[in-house]
Amino acid sequence: MKKILFINPIHTDIFNHEFKKMLNNSKLQDTSVDVVSLENGKGPCHLQYHSYEAMVMPKIIQRVREAEEENYDAVIIGCFYDTALRASREISRKMVVAAPAESSLHIASTLGETISIIVSEKKCIPEMRENVRKYGFGERVVSFKSVDLKVHEFQKDLQETKRRILQASKEAIEKDGADIIVLGCTAEFGTYDEIQQELGIPVIDSGLAAFKYAEFLIEIKDKMNWTHSKLIGYQSPPEEEVQSFGILMQK
Amino acid sequence: MKKILFINPIHTDIFNHEFKKMLNNSKLQDTSVDVVSLENGKGPCHLQYHSYEAMVMPKIIQRVREAEEENYDAVIIGCFYDTALRASREISRKMVVAAPAESSLHIASTLGETISIIVSEKKCIPEMRENVRKYGFGERVVSFKSVDLKVHEFQKDLQETKRRILQASKEAIEKDGADIIVLGCTAEFGTYDEIQQELGIPVIDSGLAAFKYAEFLIEIKDKMNWTHSKLIGYQSPPEEEVQSFGILMQK
Amino acid sequence: MKKILFINPIHTDIFNHEFKKMLNNSKLQDTSVDVVSLENGKGPCHLQYHSYEAMVMPKIIQRVREAEEENYDAVIIGCFYDTALRASREISRKMVVAAPAESSLHIASTLGETISIIVSEKKCIPEMRENVRKYGFGERVVSFKSVDLKVHEFQKDLQETKRRILQASKEAIEKDGADIIVLGCTAEFGTYDEIQQELGIPVIDSGLAAFKYAEFLIEIKDKMNWTHSKLIGYQSPPEEEVQSFGILMQK
Amino acid sequence: MKKILFINPIHTDIFNHEFKKMLNNSKLQDTSVDVVSLENGKGPCHLQYHSYEAMVMPKIIQRVREAEEENYDAVIIGCFYDTALRASREISRKMVVAAPAESSLHIASTLGETISIIVSEKKCIPEMRENVRKYGFGERVVSFKSVDLKVHEFQKDLQETKRRILQASKEAIEKDGADIIVLGCTAEFGTYDEIQQELGIPVIDSGLAAFKYAEFLIEIKDKMNWTHSKLIGYQSPPEEEVQSFGILMQK
Amino acid sequence: MKKILFINPIHTDIFNHEFKKMLNNSKLQDTSVDVVSLENGKGPCHLQYHSYEAMVMPKIIQRVREAEEENYDAVIIGCFYDTALRASREISRKMVVAAPAESSLHIASTLGETISIIVSEKKCIPEMRENVRKYGFGERVVSFKSVDLKVHEFQKDLQETKRRILQASKEAIEKDGADIIVLGCTAEFGTYDEIQQELGIPVIDSGLAAFKYAEFLIEIKDKMNWTHSKLIGYQSPPEEEVQSFGILMQK
Amino acid sequence: MKKILFINPIHTDIFNHEFKKMLNNSKLQDTSVDVVSLENGKGPCHLQYHSYEAMVMPKIIQRVREAEEENYDAVIIGCFYDTALRASREISRKMVVAAPAESSLHIASTLGETISIIVSEKKCIPEMRENVRKYGFGERVVSFKSVDLKVHEFQKDLQETKRRILQASKEAIEKDGADIIVLGCTAEFGTYDEIQQELGIPVIDSGLAAFKYAEFLIEIKDKMNWTHSKLIGYQSPPEEEVQSFGILMQK
Incomplete structure (x- = not known):
């Protein structure tokens, strides 16, 4: 148990x-x-x-x-x-x-090689980048992408949320060379599955990652x-x- | 299943x-x-x-x-x-x-903060150190300790093997500031439990770590x-x- | 003003x-x-x-x-x-x-080249080391030295405190190649001046450093x-x- | 005195x-x-x-x-x-x-988190980048931006100089995620104040920085x-x- | 001999x-x-x-x-x-x-300061990037550029091959700040000389580099x-x- | 020619x-x-x-x-x-x-994996360490060893010089895990050959290294x-x- x-x-x-x-x-x-x-x-x-x-x-x-x-x-x-x-x-x-961050990054760096983190706003990036480096993943995380949604906006219009995450992820793949996506806010829940199917690469929901970890x-x-x-x-x-x-x- | x-x-x-x-x-x-x-x-x-x-x-x-x-x-x-x-x-x-190395290091860096790896011989260290850095744990692994036993000697005299690992681990704790031990050869199996109890800190058997991971x-x-x-x-x-x-x- | x-x-x-x-x-x-x-x-x-x-x-x-x-x-x-x-x-x-840590480290890395930080107990080191790296001084801080005194013990017997800091500093100079000392707890106040004169190198009191900064x-x-x-x-x-x-x- | x-x-x-x-x-x-x-x-x-x-x-x-x-x-x-x-x-x-570089970078990394350095020509970048890393700020300096002006051209047409620095700074903010600007040539003097007001973030004049430091x-x-x-x-x-x-x- | x-x-x-x-x-x-x-x-x-x-x-x-x-x-x-x-x-x-990689990178980092590596396909990059870091050149290699040609396509249409390498190299120079090019596949042989003359900077053929080394x-x-x-x-x-x-x- | x-x-x-x-x-x-x-x-x-x-x-x-x-x-x-x-x-x-430093370090990192540099006095270390890092060999150079001889003392008593270099090298091998030695002053010439034979590992004379490079x-x-x-x-x-x-x- x-x-x-x-x-x-x-x-x-x-x-x-x-x-x-x-x-x-x-x-x-x-x-x-x-x-x-x-x-x-x-x-x-x-x-x-x-x-x-x-x-x-x-x-x-x-x-x-x-x-x-x-x-x-x-x-x-x-x-x-x-x-x-x-x-x-x-x-x-x-x-x-x-x-969430620790768990997602351990998982992502076992499953892929170059990680992009999709965050709510630019504001989050400095502290998250410090954590990324602290955990040892500074060289693997190739970009942070902001979707410009506040924490409580993610669940308001889930279609729009998915659209923005998808677009940011595609940019991360094409421009930054990412091969795995981490959703950098637990409030992005309910979106990973559909985006993952669309992109064909793992998309890590950080709340779920922490739970399984x-x-x-x-x-x-x-x-x-x-x-x-x-x-x-x-x-x-x-x-x-x-x-x-x-x-x-x-x- | x-x-x-x-x-x-x-x-x-x-x-x-x-x-x-x-x-x-x-x-x-x-x-x-x-x-x-x-x-x-x-x-x-x-x-x-x-x-x-x-x-x-x-x-x-x-x-x-x-x-x-x-x-x-x-x-x-x-x-x-x-x-x-x-x-x-x-x-x-x-x-x-x-x-084993990847799994043990992910686990160890979640459970502790400064890792020492107990290896069979000095010969192993250069390639292992490359792997450690590649996985992102270059700053967390504070030392490699050789017990000067060949791979097939570990299981020959298990008491002597444990004695050497224990001694190397104690040095790692005192001199290198380690707070968690990783056994850097799968052939060190059968030893972690007793040493862990003796030291009071986690001792990661790398074969088991890979299996659970x-x-x-x-x-x-x-x-x-x-x-x-x-x-x-x-x-x-x-x-x-x-x-x-x-x-x-x-x- | x-x-x-x-x-x-x-x-x-x-x-x-x-x-x-x-x-x-x-x-x-x-x-x-x-x-x-x-x-x-x-x-x-x-x-x-x-x-x-x-x-x-x-x-x-x-x-x-x-x-x-x-x-x-x-x-x-x-x-x-x-x-x-x-x-x-x-x-x-x-x-x-x-x-204190940020200010002392900026000052110390302008005045010297290799820093040792004298801390109260080993317990402090992991979080401080994270800060040191975060601020960019991971390569300059060559050692942390514990004097095994709790925060409230520093001022109890100031002579003993100075004796321990002095000894730790000398080790840092000889073994770790430090050329400047940072006192890694604001409760070490009242000691830097005498130790500095004894050692002939700067000894940075971190509370004072933060104040002047x-x-x-x-x-x-x-x-x-x-x-x-x-x-x-x-x-x-x-x-x-x-x-x-x-x-x-x-x- | x-x-x-x-x-x-x-x-x-x-x-x-x-x-x-x-x-x-x-x-x-x-x-x-x-x-x-x-x-x-x-x-x-x-x-x-x-x-x-x-x-x-x-x-x-x-x-x-x-x-x-x-x-x-x-x-x-x-x-x-x-x-x-x-x-x-x-x-x-x-x-x-x-x-100037040492002083500006210490100040900038206390006041902001991600620094862009505005330089006169690309020629300057390699040696400056070495200094940046040497001082410990390799992870904080996110870009060097050249304004393609020779040292003695900065003061010739101060309006044009400000225009170029402003444009380079805006790019640094938007594309590179900078939140603070360092003027990477002392001959850029006389420009920081106006640009700072325009951008709403600190713009560090390196000569002044060295003087105050x-x-x-x-x-x-x-x-x-x-x-x-x-x-x-x-x-x-x-x-x-x-x-x-x-x-x-x-x- | x-x-x-x-x-x-x-x-x-x-x-x-x-x-x-x-x-x-x-x-x-x-x-x-x-x-x-x-x-x-x-x-x-x-x-x-x-x-x-x-x-x-x-x-x-x-x-x-x-x-x-x-x-x-x-x-x-x-x-x-x-x-x-x-x-x-x-x-x-x-x-x-x-x-080839080790030799080219030692040569390139003596002759230039910021290296771009022109590779056949994106697939190659992760392992090559690991090698680059392992050899110590992680900070000097500023980009990998894929020309999207399979290994056996390089020699099929040498003019097209050169055209693509030239274009990728120009991008590396302009966007990534490279001042030296390394051809990241031995099958790119027969191309360096002409591209080098066109660009005016060294273009290192990695097979030749290994031979001379x-x-x-x-x-x-x-x-x-x-x-x-x-x-x-x-x-x-x-x-x-x-x-x-x-x-x-x-x- | x-x-x-x-x-x-x-x-x-x-x-x-x-x-x-x-x-x-x-x-x-x-x-x-x-x-x-x-x-x-x-x-x-x-x-x-x-x-x-x-x-x-x-x-x-x-x-x-x-x-x-x-x-x-x-x-x-x-x-x-x-x-x-x-x-x-x-x-x-x-x-x-x-x-000398650039050439020796390129050679040493091709021939061995962990380098120790034998220097004349501690005074030299800070600038040399900066160069080592600048060239990309910060992780390979595991120690600097001072033999406490001034530049013009090396050639005064060559037997004593060799004795000190040999002793420092042995320490580097045993304590620091070095597998290759670099002589960190051109004035150490005339010593490498005998020490190399004694140690059984390469000992790089830096003047010769620069010449051959x-x-x-x-x-x-x-x-x-x-x-x-x-x-x-x-x-x-x-x-x-x-x-x-x-x-x-x-x-």
């Missing part, structure tokens, strides 16, 4: 239902998945801006921590910035943590006990300090 | 039985795995030397091609040099192909149709040419 | 008084500086752990935003992880933002109107959205 | 008057600046060619050395190739030395005694040898 | 005669050169696909080994993928081994005894093992 | 006689070589310091220019800093120019007309300007 929590780290649950349906369609038999967003109340409904990412970080940490107490085997942080990934792995003691991480933890190294960067803080600093109460 | 062929690309079957046992212990329920080595007759019994790798390449290609005809979903090339990985992905039309690649192919991009580098040769060049007859 | 706010992004004010004294000793004539930590109440007293960094991020963003309303010309985020630097530059509309950034903004580019990565979020998401009310 | 010498390392003084005016408009209150070019007599009037750079190097070294005797606190080598920068820092015993280096030397490390690369030659080799007499 | 064997590692001898003529026209006086292809019988007639490369590897190794027994001083592996270069250097005990390697071996280091990566396999594995019998 | 001028870019001729003997022992039959140093009169007798390099640059340029008028086919700049290499290639219209460059110029690209970085300055700037008269 693989119990997974997919966190949409935003203050709206409008994507959760569709996400859950999508993930359930793609899961291993013994996987159960829940999709949550951050608790209601005011807060960012998307993370396009880095100050919005900053605002939701404590809530991510607390939700990750709660997930561990609720016996989840894995959590997924559902944003292509991989917001608070290192901190989430650190606060987890037993759970594994996956995130989370299953994989649980599997290798269960079978071989391979999990996040707790020696240096992912070493968890001392429990007493966590308590005394009130990490878990701040909501 | 995930049907996997693990190819020990050497002219001896002495490891096959133990390998199969190990893989069966770690498989998903619906996986079936076969372990084969290259057909009997003269040929390299290990691939420490690059001229040996060269000698077995056609046999790998042919065995991969046959595997596709035998309806395998994935093949694994069981050598940490990832011998003929690109060519095997090219010759495959539907199957996915995994290999192969299952994962099959899974994402089955569910999302994400498979090797056939657009550029992995584009298969034209079937008529394959026939006329006698690729499949040369044994 | 250069009005600067130095934020110790932690829930304790024990360093503030000494910091203010140190900064006032080194300031330009027309600079006025305030040193604040995060509001009282529970919260991390140091940021050694990345989950602690995550916890204080919203407070940093809000404090930066308030600083702008209070007409500061610059803020400094007083932690060598440069916590929330990108987000702080984004949320600022007119102010400039400086941070902030003055410099204000100066070039005042004279040439050179300030953070608001075109892509540092583009500020729309004001209405900031309001509706309650960014400024969450405390 | 910050006493600065700006050396136009060319055999013509035609820029000196305007430069001095520009620098005086942007200086700190306690700064005094002199602008000199190389002594009259025959010699290169611009350094577009690397053989011209070679020809003026001894004169730069001697002028730097004299500046130290004349009690300057800093010298600036006023060419975007940063001609003889390492040697000038070496020959200086107490002064700090700044140069020189003030900053003096400031941190005065306050913290942070100056060029004399341990390895910038170690000064022995005085007797300097004398016996006639370094100071060759004019 | 420099005795060189140029191996066209393909199962057709149609290029051999013209190659020999070309090499003889460019040789040192005391050089003698033979051009061979792989023995007749079925097998790849070109190596565009990596599975074809894999198929011919044992034959390359064996031919290299035989060449040593026939007292050649050097062999050249005549394919721009530098197929089996490492293995060939390993199996050779005294001979030196050269290959082989002469050079023989020369420095003869005079200074500088030859492939046999310490680590190029260490030859033990002779008994070579025999017992039947390396030399497999044909 | 290959007419080569080897310039010892220093103001002493004490090495010239021995150099000429060494080069004549290693030359091609049709090569004639002259060895000169800079004209008498005061000036640096070695280039350990970068200000010394700066002082001799105009003399190098003028000597290179004269060499062309004297119909030399190639000049070599005999210093491992490759002083003024770019400028010398620029000022030459027909001659080729070689230099110069012959090679002449050869490929004569036969294929491959010579320095004059399009961008090595484009020569206009002759009238050279005259009017008095480049050739300044001595």
Whole structure:
């Protein structure tokens, strides 16, 4: 049994239902998945801006921590910035943590050789490029393509969204030499399949990628006990300090 | 059902039985795995030397091609040099192909941050270092440690083998700042578990890593149709040419 | 007049008084500086752990935003992880933002050629190394040296602290070929001067470095109107959205 | 008091008057600046060619050395190739030395994220690209744009010069994703301000950048005694040898 | 006397005669050169696909080994993928081994600064780009240009071939900033001279480059005894093992 | 006929006689070589310091220019800093120019895989490391080893010199994994052969390397007309300007 929590780290649950349906369609038999967003109340409904990412970080940490107490085997942080990934792995003691950019890029660089990432707006590129390089894929990612749609516009007119992603992908193939496409925002969900058929090359939906990668991480933890190294960067803080600093109460 | 062929690309079957046992212990329920080595007759019994790798390449290609005809979903090339990985992905039309170095390094760089690779002899390092950089992990792999054992010595005295790997790993942790260990030869099998417990950090057996990664690649192919991009580098040769060049007859 | 706010992004004010004294000793004539930590109440007293960094991020963003309303010309985020630097530059509309690692490394790579960073514990290294590479100094920083002191131990026994930093620095010079030292934690304050005299090479206190760099950034903004580019990565979020998401009310 | 010498390392003084005016408009209150070019007599009037750079190097070294005797606190080598920068820092015993490319790039990478450099002719690019990489900014500088004007043409028709720089900058923003512009020749002076207003992003005049950075280096030397490390690369030659080799007499 | 064997590692001898003529026209006086292809019988007639490369590897190794027994001083592996270069250097005990990509890139990076490689089809680029980076020229090679001609089409209509290479080269110069061209397939022979005259910059024929570099390697071996280091990566396999594995019998 | 001028870019001729003997022992039959140093009169007798390099640059340029008028086919700049290499290639219209570091590193990276450079003093390392990276060999050069001998001490006690180089080389092999040694100062001449025999791996004398590489460059110029690209970085300055700037008269 693989119990997974997919966190949409935003203050709206409008994507959760569709996400859950999508993930359930793609899961291993013994996987159960829940999709949550951050608790209601005011807060960012998307993370396009880095100050919005900053605002939701404590809530991510607390939700990750709660997930561990609720016996989840894995959590997924559902944003292509991989917001608070290192901190989430650190606060987890037993759970594994996956995130869209990291998972998609590992998959894409096994399946293809030159990757193009289709993003919502130019604004996203600098931080994403830093992540790409940090993960080791700086030479493989040959371009970022903006489709000039805000995060909440992707699902408004899905045909237009697909049209723009398709066009950007074709440019990436012809001008940048890409042989695989990564959708650089989890809100681009519901589009990869049709575009993939049209292009004839893999188109990686990053939310799905993170979900399947989370299953994989649980599997290798269960079978071989391979999990996040707790020696240096992912070493968890001392429990007493966590308590005394009130990490878990701040909501 | 995930049907996997693990190819020990050497002219001896002495490891096959133990390998199969190990893989069966770690498989998903619906996986079936076969372990084969290259057909009997003269040929390299290990691939420490690059001229040996060269000698077995056609046999790998042919065995991969046959595997596709035998309806395998994935093949694994069981050598940490990832011998003929690109060519095997090219010759495959539907199957996915995994290999130990690529799989271990993707896993290790998700689970830890600074990797040390424990190799049999110094001789292996230059080609492996090239692969490490090619895959994008040049900054994460902080050291290669030789235990000065030939490929066929690893299984001779397993206690001594473990002792040497443990010592090399401890040095990697203390001097090189490693927080995760990769065993850089598939013949180091049967050792990771005990060393992992002793060190308290993940120790990645590269044969197992490739096997689990192969299952994962099959899974994402089955569910999302994400498979090797056939657009550029992995584009298969034209079937008529394959026939006329006698690729499949040369044994 | 250069009005600067130095934020110790932690829930304790024990360093503030000494910091203010140190900064006032080194300031330009027309600079006025305030040193604040995060509001009282529970919260991390140091940021050694990345989950602690995550916890204080919203407070940093809000404090930066308030600083702008209070007409500061610059803020400094007083932690060598440069916590929330990108987000702080984004949320600022007119102010400039400086941070210890970025400032120290720019200075050090102008004054010397091979840098060693003296850190409190090994734990810090992975995230700092990522920052070092991100800023472009991956080839110049030749080593990180841990002195095995927790953040709050640095000021406990200043003689012992200096002894350890001196020893680590000497090793960095002899074994790693460093010709300049950066103190990789703002809590190492009060030590650079004596060690610098002893070693005969520059020893960069990172809090001071950020302070002087902030003055410099204000100066070039005042004279040439050179300030953070608001075109892509540092583009500020729309004001209405900031309001509706309650960014400024969450405390 | 910050006493600065700006050396136009060319055999013509035609820029000196305007430069001095520009620098005086942007200086700190306690700064005094002199602008000199190389002594009259025959010699290169611009350094577009690397053989011209070679020809003026001894004169730069001697002028730097004299500046130290004349009690300057800093010298600036006023060419975007940063001609003889390492040697000038070496020959200086107490002064700090700044140069346009190094200073502009440090500033630009603090204020923006993706830099485009506007150069006079393609000829300049190879050496400048080497410097960019050497300083650590190879990943941040996304393009060099030539405006096809020789060094002495920039000031001939300032409107045309601005027109070309503006056009090249717009291309850099749209096609190359730049969010900050660096003017890659000190002779482009007098243009940054208007272009900056037009583009709405920082446009760094490299001569001014070096001047302000020189003030900053003096400031941190005065306050913290942070100056060029004399341990390895910038170690000064022995005085007797300097004398016996006639370094100071060759004019 | 420099005795060189140029191996066209393909199962057709149609290029051999013209190659020999070309090499003889460019040789040192005391050089003698033979051009061979792989023995007749079925097998790849070109190596565009990596599975074809894999198929011919044992034959390359064996031919290299035989060449040593026939007292050649050097062999050249005549394919721009530098197929089996490492293995060939390993199996050779005294001979030196050269290959087109490595030789051309060393020459080109001494003669020019920014290289463009003109390839037959896009298919070739991924493996070639890996080699370029492996050899250290990742920053110098600014583009790959495909002329969309299959290997055996280059010599069919030499005027059309030249026209396409010329056009691709002009694009490389204008758009990519190249100042030197490398012909990225040995089958582009017979074209460099005319294109070079037309463009006014060096155009490196990679087969010729490998030939001249082989002469050079023989020369420095003869005079200074500088030859492939046999310490680590190029260490030859033990002779008994070579025999017992039947390396030399497999044909 | 290959007419080569080897310039010892220093103001002493004490090495010239021995150099000429060494080069004549290693030359091609049709090569004639002259060895000169800079004209008498005061000036640096070695280039350990970068200000010394700066002082001799105009003399190098003028000597290179004269060499062309004297119909030399190639000049070599005999210093491992490759002083003024770019400028010398620029000022030459027909001659080729070689230099010790560039030549040795190209040779070493063809013959071995991991290079260690044995230098006179630590002082040399920063500039040499910059050159190593500039040439593309940053990943292949695994260490610099100082033998703590000044340039003019190498030839004083040749036995002691060899002893130190041998010891440094052994360390490079054992600790740094080097499989090839480069002697990082032309004044280490007369030592490579014995050390090479002792170590059993190639030891590259950099002066000899430059000489043989110069012959090679002449050869490929004569036969294929491959010579320095004059399009961008090595484009020569206009002759009238050279005259009017008095480049050739300044001595």
